[in-house]
Amino acid sequence: MKLLLSLIPSLLISGACVASAASSWSFEDATLTVQGKGTGVGAGAKEKLNPSSPLSKSVALGATDTLKLLLTATDGKKAKRPHQAFLTLTDPTTGLEESFVLSVKESGKGKVDLTHKDLPIQFLTSSKPIPASIVIGSFGSSTPYKSKVFDLSVTRDPNVPLAIPEKPVRYAAESEIHHIFRADPRSPPKIITLVFAAAVVGALPILFGLWATLGANVNHMGKALGNAPVSHALFFGSILAMEGIFFMYYTTWNLFQTLPAAAVVSIVAFLSGSRALSEVQERRLAGLR
Amino acid sequence: MRWFFSFLCAALLGLSSALSSSGSRLLVVLEDVAEKGSYGGFFGDLEARGFHLAFETPKSPSLALLKFGELAYDHLLLLPTKAKGLGPALTATQLLEFMKKEGNILLALSGDHGTPTAVQSLLLELDIHLPSDRNSLVVDHFNYDGESAKDKHDVVLVPFPKVVRTDVKDYFGGEGVIAVPRAVGQTLGNESPLLAPILRAPSTAYSYNPKDESEIVEDPFAVGAQLNLVSAMQAHNSARLTILGSAEMLQDAWFEAKASLNGKAITTANRDFVAKVSGWTFKELGVLKIGKFVHYLDEGVSKKVNTSSAIPENNPSIYRIKNDVTFQVPISEYVSTHWTPYTPPSGDNIQLEFSMLSPFHRLNLSPLSQTANATLFGTTFKTPDQHGIFNFRVDYKRPFLTNIDEKRQVTVRHFAHDEWPRSWQISGAWVWIAGIWVTVGAWVGFIALWLYSAPTEKVGGKKTQ
Numbered sequence: 001m002k003l004l005l006s007l008i009p010s011l012l013i014s015g016a017c018v019a020s021a022a023s024s025w026s027f028e029d030a031t032l033t034v035q036g037k038g039t040g041v042g043a044g045a046k047e048k049l050n051p052s053s054p055l056s057k058s059v060a061l062g063a064t065d066t067l068k069l070l071l072t073a074t075d076g077k078k079a080k081r082p083h084q085a086f087l088t089l090t091d092p093t094t095g096l097e098e099s100f101v102l103s104v105k106e107s108g109k110g111k112v113d114l115t116h117k118d119l120p121i122q123f124l125t126s127s128k129p130i131p132a133s134i135v136i137g138s139f140g141s142s143t144p145y146k147s148k149v150f151d152l153s154v155t156r157d158p159n160v161p162l163a164i165p166e167k168p169v170r171y172a173a174e175s176e177i178h179h180i181f182r183a184d185p186r187s188p189p190k191i192i193t194l195v196f197a198a199a200v201v202g203a204l205p206i207l208f209g210l211w212a213t214l215g216a217n218v219n220h221m222g223k224a225l226g227n228a229p230v231s232h233a234l235f236f237g238s239i240l241a242m243e244g245i246f247f248m249y250y251t252t253w254n255l256f257q258t259l260p261a262a263a264v265v266s267i268v269a270f271l272s273g274s275r276a277l278s279e280v281q282e283r284r285l286a287g288l289r
Numbered sequence: 290m291r292w293f294f295s296f297l298c299a300a301l302l303g304l305s306s307a308l309s310s311s312g313s314r315l316l317v318v319l320e321d322v323a324e325k326g327s328y329g330g331f332f333g334d335l336e337a338r339g340f341h342l343a344f345e346t347p348k349s350p351s352l353a354l355l356k357f358g359e360l361a362y363d364h365l366l367l368l369p370t371k372a373k374g375l376g377p378a379l380t381a382t383q384l385l386e387f388m389k390k391e392g393n394i395l396l397a398l399s400g401d402h403g404t405p406t407a408v409q410s411l412l413l414e415l416d417i418h419l420p421s422d423r424n425s426l427v428v429d430h431f432n433y434d435g436e437s438a439k440d441k442h443d444v445v446l447v448p449f450p451k452v453v454r455t456d457v458k459d460y461f462g463g464e465g466v467i468a469v470p471r472a473v474g475q476t477l478g479n480e481s482p483l484l485a486p487i488l489r490a491p492s493t494a495y496s497y498n499p500k501d502e503s504e505i506v507e508d509p510f511a512v513g514a515q516l517n518l519v520s521a522m523q524a525h526n527s528a529r530l531t532i533l534g535s536a537e538m539l540q541d542a543w544f545e546a547k548a549s550l551n552g553k554a555i556t557t558a559n560r561d562f563v564a565k566v567s568g569w570t571f572k573e574l575g576v577l578k579i580g581k582f583v584h585y586l587d588e589g590v591s592k593k594v595n596t597s598s599a600i601p602e603n604n605p606s607i608y609r610i611k612n613d614v615t616f617q618v619p620i621s622e623y624v625s626t627h628w629t630p631y632t633p634p635s636g637d638n639i640q641l642e643f644s645m646l647s648p649f650h651r652l653n654l655s656p657l658s659q660t661a662n663a664t665l666f667g668t669t670f671k672t673p674d675q676h677g678i679f680n681f682r683v684d685y686k687r688p689f690l691t692n693i694d695e696k697r698q699v700t701v702r703h704f705a706h707d708e709w710p711r712s713w714q715i716s717g718a719w720v721w722i723a724g725i726w727v728t729v730g731a732w733v734g735f736i737a738l739w740l741y742s743a744p745t746e747k748v749g750g751k752k753t754q
Binding site: 081082083084085086088090095097099101103104135137138139140141144146168169170171172173174175176177178179181182185187188190193194196197200201203204207208211215216217218219220221224232235236239240243246276280288289 | 439442482492505515688715717724731
């Protein structure tokens with residue numbers, strides 16, 4: 001019994017299948033015309049469409065052309081008016097679909113015109129041919145029809161600019177940004193630097209050498225130290241110390257360490273300098289300079 | 290006896306702990322309270338998930354979405370009513386006000402009843418469009434239920450939706466076929482990122498008005514996948530509005546109904562799908578929570594070893610340009626009952642922006658570790674060579690997820706005078722440094738000569754001549 005009960009729905013279904021197989025929607029006498037602007041009626045490429053197999057070559061639609069599709073919808077073998085008769089274009093990459101409604105008369109004869117103006121921008125810019133299928137269906141038990149009938153390749157005049165609308169905002173991860181840092185300051189090649197630094201350093205011995213050839217000497221040092229030992233030592237020492245303070249300031253000290261030290265050294269230099277310089281004056285007056 | 294009651298209460302509390310992340314008070318508005326019997330399974334599921342249901346009719350004088358300016362209910366389920374208007378308590382403005390307070394709305398339409406004007410103007414404001422005539426419904430001659438709609442083809446059978454984008458989390462996927470009886474199709478405006486389709490109609494479906502006398506559909510409202518059977522809107526404040534094209538989807542009759550699709554017997558999976566849609570709408574799914582930002586100066590390995598200053602100061606208010614900074618943030622996702630670690634879908638990334646007016650850095654955050662209920666995301670970067678007031682900003686807005694937009698301000702200062710490289714470290718300066726010290730040496734030498742030089746015989750001799 002149980003088996004029988006479970007069989008009933010499947011029996012019903014198979015019955016429905018049989019019933020629907022008895023009549024199914026299709027079309028006949030379908031012609032496809034692509035007509036250029038200005039050419040007369042009947043001119044232009046004409047193709048016959050077959051409900052069971054698509055056209056082997058794709059249909060080109062130019063910017064000024066009009067595509068005309070004429071067909072007669074049939075239910076079983078009879079021509080009949082369906083509730084739904086669409087020409088559906090599907091973008092092969094994005095899956096975008098657009099359907100164009102065929103205006104079908106009482107007799108089942110339907111037609112649709114298609115120009116570039118009717119197509120959404122995605123189809124106009126598509127590089128691949130767009131599969132076009134015909135959908136015929138209606139209420140009741142007849143099996144509806146949907147099959148690809150031809151490929152539409154949209155040709156566009158590349159010189160005519162296309163107003164492509166801006167992409168709408170969608171929430172998604174944006175592209176990464178990595179800050180581009182300014183280039184680090186660069187130094188000239190070290191060899192050049194070293195050559196010029198050597199030239200500068202070399203100038204000092206040359207200067208001393210030149211002075212020596214002109215008769216420069218430090219012969220009176222003993223005399224000066226003998227006449228005023230404390231003030232000379234302090235004076236020359238304080239000048240050296242001042243340079244030392246500058247060196248410390250350059251390397252480690254800050255201004256508040258530098259200034260007191262410089263003040264102390266300059267007082268020493270002032271006091272000892274007046275004594276030391278009067279000793280130098282004495283030597284000058286004695287004709288020893 | 291009393292202890293038994295308290296024990297029972299505690300047990301019940303424990304049972305009803307499965308709660309929405311934003312509250313459990315749910316108001317159901319329907320034509321007649323007696324009608325709720327036909328939705329018994331759905332309401333039972335909601336109650337089992339911890340919602341406290343209240344039932345009202347639009348005419349009820351006690352009906353109010355807001356009380357003293359605050360939400361009287363956290364969620365609203367609007368079932369179709371026969372009347373053209375929804376009464377003074379449910380105007381489009383009040384529904385929007387409800388959403389502004391972060392109330393969520395599940396709106397069920399029906400092709401049998403027509404859509405109330407308040408709902409229509411609410412949807413129009415959100416750029417969701419319904420067919421202009423009141424009785425339009427969606428038919429599909431290819432995917433209809435052969436049992437209940439053999440002739441009319443108005444019970445559309447669709448598989449569970451697939452995610453269209455790889456970087457969007459799948460909250461509505463599943464196994465099986467969903468029955469959508471007598472649905473009102475919607476189309477969504479293209480401009481708004483807040484709108485998202487949940488369930489699209491099959492490619493051969495279209496919307497038509499059965500009251501229309503003509504034998505053929507001439508100017509359908511929308512066709513194929515452009516027609517949505519279920520669509521969603523999530524406002525900037527993350528309040529959710531879901532439009533269910535067919536209220537009958539929620540009814541017991543369709544929960545696990547026997548149907549046949551092109552001769553094959555199937556059982557509809559409406560119960561599963563409806564649970565997912567209502568769970569998403571009432572914030573049981575797709576709710577994100579962002580934890581505290583942690584950022585600190587990354588001084589490298591060498592400075593971190595065994596010193597008391599090895600532990601970097603967290604979240605300092607100031608950085609220098611070209612500092613290495615580490616940034617971390619925990620993010621959790623609410624799944625039905627509790628917070629879980631969040632993992633973004635494979636094509637998606639959580640991004641950190643380091644911005645002053647415009648972002649200087651926009652970096653993908655990578656998951657570092659997981660705790661019981663949060664994933665720690667982080668990255669390390671170098672502050673740009675531009676001083677100013679910058680923001681750490683995590684702006685994570687994705688379809689079907691609540692919005693995250695968090696900012697933390699820091700100052701980026703330029704180099705202090707003693708942070709530059711010393712002049713002897715710059716090889717180009719060596720010539721000038723040498724020049725200075727040569728001058729110093731020459732000066733000291735000159736003083737020594739001036740003080741201690743003795744007159745030479747020669748020069749003296751020449752002078753006498």
